[in-house]
Structures are given as C-alpha cells and as structure tokens.
Amino acid sequence: MSDPATEIARRLSENAEAVCRRYLSNGRREGHYWMVGDIHNVAGRSLYVRLSRSADGRGAAGKWTDAASGDHGDLLDIIATSCGHSDFRETLEEARRFLSLPPAPVASRNPAPRKGPAGTPEAARRLWAASKPMAATIARAYLAGRMIHALAPSEPLRFHPHCFYRRSEDDAPDTRPAWPAMIAAVTDLEGAITGVHRTWLHPETADKAPVAYPRRAMGHLLGHGVRFGRAAPVMAAGEGLETILSLRQLLPSMPMIAGLSAAHLGALAFPAGLRRIYIARDDDTAGAVALAVISERATAAGIETVPLEPECDDFNGDLMTLGSSRLGASLRLQLKASDRRVHF
Template sequence: MLSASQLADRLAKNVEAVCRHYLSAGRRLGNYWLVGDVANNSGRSLYVHLAGPRAGHWTDCATGQHGDLLDLVRETCDLASFRDVADEARRFLSLPHPPLVDADRLPSRGSNVNDHVSAAASAVDRARRLFRMTQPLAGTVADAYLRGRAIRHGALHPALRFHPCCYYRDLATGVTSSYPAVIAAVTDEVGAITGVHRTYLDSAARKPRSIGKARVDTPRRALGRLLGNAVRFHFPQHGSVPVMVAGEGIESILSLSEVMPAMPMVAALSANHLAAFRLPTGCIRLYIATDADAAGRHGVEGLSRRAQALRIVPLVLNPELGDFNEDLRRLGPERLTASLRSQLAPDDARAFLR
C-alpha cells in the first residue's frame, strides 16, 4: 500500500491533470494553475505550482490555506477521513484499493492540519501588521478613488485605511512591486481584526477623478481568516444588531451606506464568504444585497437558508443595474434611494434612508 507521501508524489507527477479534474473552473497561467478557491469557483485567489520542486503544492491567498495535492483532494471533495482521501486519490490514479484495515492504524495527516492552523495564524498576524502600517483615508489617493466611484463618505469609516506603498507579487511571474492601496479591516463578531482586503490603485493617474485600480492581474486581494467574518460598517461595539445589510463587495456596500448612513452593514468579499457569514446576536431582519450574477445568487441563497434556520427573516435587495455602485454612479443617489424605499420594510425605510 502506498504511503500518504507516495500518493502525494504520484499526484504531483500528474499535477496539471489533477487541477483540470478537481479545479476545472481555473486555468493555467505560466507555471501556476489559478482558480478562486477549493470550492472550484472562478477567480485567482488559489494557485497551484505546476513545475519545479514545489509542484503540487498550493496556497489560497484569501484564506491562508495551503498544502499538497492530497489536501487539495480532501478539500475539493469535502472528505473527512484519510481513508476516503486515499481512496479518491487511488481512483484518480487508477491504482488498486488496499485491503481494509483498522482505521486507527491508517496514516495520519495531522501534521498538515497543524500546518493549516499555523498558516492561518500567520496570515492573521500579517494582516494585523499591515493594518497597523496604514494611515487615515481622508485626502489620500484612496479617498479620491472612492469619490470617483461616487462614494463620498469613505473616509468616515474606521474599517477603511490607506497604504501608500503596499507590496504586490505577481502569482504567475513572481515579480514584486508596490502600489497605493485601500486597506479594509476584516473583523469577527467582537471586532477583532482577522484579515484585510487590499484594493491596489493606479499610481500613475494624473487627475483625482480618473484614479482606477492598478493594472495588474488581481487588483483586489484578501489576507487572513475570512470565513464567517467581514468588513463591517456602522456596527455597534456592543449589543445586538436587530436589522442589518450583508453583501459581497466593499464598493457595493459602501454605495448603500451613502444613502443609509446609519444601517449596520457588512461586506463579506465573495459569494462563498457571504453564504458563511456568522450572523450577529439579536438579528431579526437581514437584508442581503445581491449582484446580478450566478455567483451572487449562490451567496444569497446560502445565507438566506442559514438565516431562516436561525429564525431571522431574510429579505433580498436587488440593484437596477449590475450592482449597487453602478446604480449610485449611473442613476444617482435619489434614484437609488427610491429603489431601496420600495424594497425595505416601511419602518426600516423611515429609520435608515436619508
């Protein structure tokens, strides 16, 4: 019977085939396979080495997860025991199955579990250090960028900061550089920072209103422990949150905040993380801000089911265009306010809309 390391080595020799099978939503870029996450969503947060001494090793920049291809099989197939992981790997490699043995004597993957815990803790520490290195948003390139997106009050949110020279590494080439960036703090239910989200900006823009995202493959990146947590706006330090809004993107949620400045809101950063967001104590009514795409619907449906299980009423807020920032920029705050008024409960419309 092959050991765990031997199975991992066999998989590594067929690493691109493994990626094409288990991470079919991704694509090859240079010596890396890029995909959104272990759930096989589109994106570029997770990369797998396809060549060299680290072939078969992977890292998810958004969550801090990493490991070899056995770990990838376990995560993508949602398998709990090493026996199931090994069986799946053998099936893929067309190897014979070994005779059944006592499960207690199977090889343990505990060292890799410890590695994941250590990596997650390290990512949280790096995220906190990065946030400590930031400065207030007001009057910076980041403030100008948000104002160019019709978000005039971004500097009022403590969760948003500015870094003038934030490190960036191209995942395909390994080339490093730095750009100014909007830094958003990801926090847990007690307000502790568990991660950060970075929006890299174009440092060559000549006019403040023309500032856009940096011209790189992934101008948005997250770091730290994100699952269940979010970027929070208008959240009270203590006490319950009876009514709130949850959505994916920071700019979409900030756009809603422009016309509902007192409503507690969170940006979960992706559809998967939206579905997994931990709802606060005392929540009675949850508005879920959706985007007009399939991934957005997945996040809305997942969070709606969890809210209903907790006896929280989920209500969906729909933009008229692609997302709420597009509504704010192209239709204006008055039209956005009118659209929301027809979707909010009457008491909430009176309490929170400008």
C-alpha cells in the same frame, strides 16, 4: 505540440467536477463552482473551483481561488496537495492514473515555487497598524471615482502607500512588488481584527493597479467581515466593499457588513439580537448561491432575510450608471416600510 503537463492540465479541466469530487471530497457543487474550505480539503466555503468556462471566456474551467488567502492555481496544484507530492513528476503520474491514460515518460519541469503560508491575523493587524487615515490619499480618490464620497471618520478603511504585492504566475515578470493600497479591517463579532482586505491602486490614475489580482484578503475571514456601524436588530450584508459603500451613500445609518466574496457572504456569523438582514446580492450565479445559503442559515436562526436586487451587476454599478436618485428610489421600494421610515 503542447508539452505533457499542459495537455494533462487541459484534460483535467474537461473533467473538473470529477477531479474535485475525488480530491476535494469535503466540498460540494454550487452552480458553476465547487466550494470547499481550502486546498487541503477542509470543509468550508473559502476556496472555489470553476467547473466550466465562463461565458465571456475570461474564467477557465479548473482554475481555483482561495478567497481567504488570495492563493490560486489549477487542478494539478490540487492533486499535488491532496497527495502530498514533493515532485511534479509524481503529480503528473497521479493525474494520468486518474484520467486512465497510459504511463509515459514525461519531461520534468521545475516545481512551482511553494506558496508561503496564508497571512495570519497577526500579520493583518501589523499591516493595519502600519496604515494611515485615508483623507487626501489616492484611496479616497479611487472611491470618489466610484461615486463613493460620504465616508465617516470611523469607517474601517485606511491607506498604505507601499503595500507588498506578491506576484503571481499571471502577472508580468516586471510587475512591481509594492503599490499603494486601500486597506479594510476584517473583524469578528467582538470587534477584534482577524484579517484585512487590500485593494492595490495605481499612484497616477487612482484606479486599480495593473496587476492580475488587485484585490486580496489575508488573515482569518470565515464568519467575519468588514463592518460599518455597530450591530443592530436590522442590518445589511453584501459581497464587496464597493457594494456596501455604495449602499451607505443612501443608507448611512443602517449597520452593514461586507463579506468580501460570495462564499464568505454565505458564511457570515450573525450578531446577537439580529432579527432582519438585507442581503445586497450581486447579479450573478455566485450571488444567487450566497443569497440561498445565508437565507437558509438565517431562517434556521429565526432571522428574516430580505434580498436587495441591483438593476446592474451590483450596487456600485447602479450608483455609477444610474445615479444616486434612481438607486435611492430602488432601495425605497425594496426596504420594509418600518425601515424606510428609520433610514430614509
């Protein structure tokens, strides 16, 4: 028989949207997710809660992730934070009231360790300063394994040989506390570093490290991103680093920015003078939402948006599966004629 906490968590997941509407009231539903700024119910789009189980069975209803901090948890965490509980028994009682369950004695459990505050921009800048160029590192080998070879020395990418990894409840108890990592600088419109993105890597395979969350961002991300090239009237934006780096294999002269998540792609700040932005969306529900949100914002600002559609799940999938020639042909068909002449 399951313990009371597990059973209550299961019942909450069956009513995930109702929980979100009650305890994350400043958010809103977008597709299969509830989007809000953070677990403290700040308005925004950084934290997303899955409202239904994913088709492949890997994503459970009620699980949430904050793209800005890398924090994650379940609906009991949300209730505890919303109500300011210091004792897990209080959270279980509140959940019972929400679910209209009768009060009942519950076995106390040790509260989960409190998460530390999200990484600050200062911490992000220290990590960036402690990192080194990527040449001849496993970070460069990792990208080569994704068919990403052409990298300019000015790219906002570095390597850290021993980057701290905070183990989560989804990691094995013996998960190592540090791994090599590719570090990407997140900057604002003025070029100041506001955060970093880390991709932890396995030192022997040059693939992602065998941890539950091999990619995490820290610092202030909302409106910012990883920028490739100087701002210009025509730019491209996408979700992930590998999406943007794949496009840059074919369009190295076009300035681009990686938002690092669908939510942050939709919230990107537009540089002055921008008149057309290509949106390299991922082929999923979150990608469709991001495209709709950023298109609405851009149109209101007088900026033309042009979607770039991958043939596979994303553009790195296109590059690896279809090859650069076919990806280039697809991009030529999707770019405006004037931009084809400049960038091809």
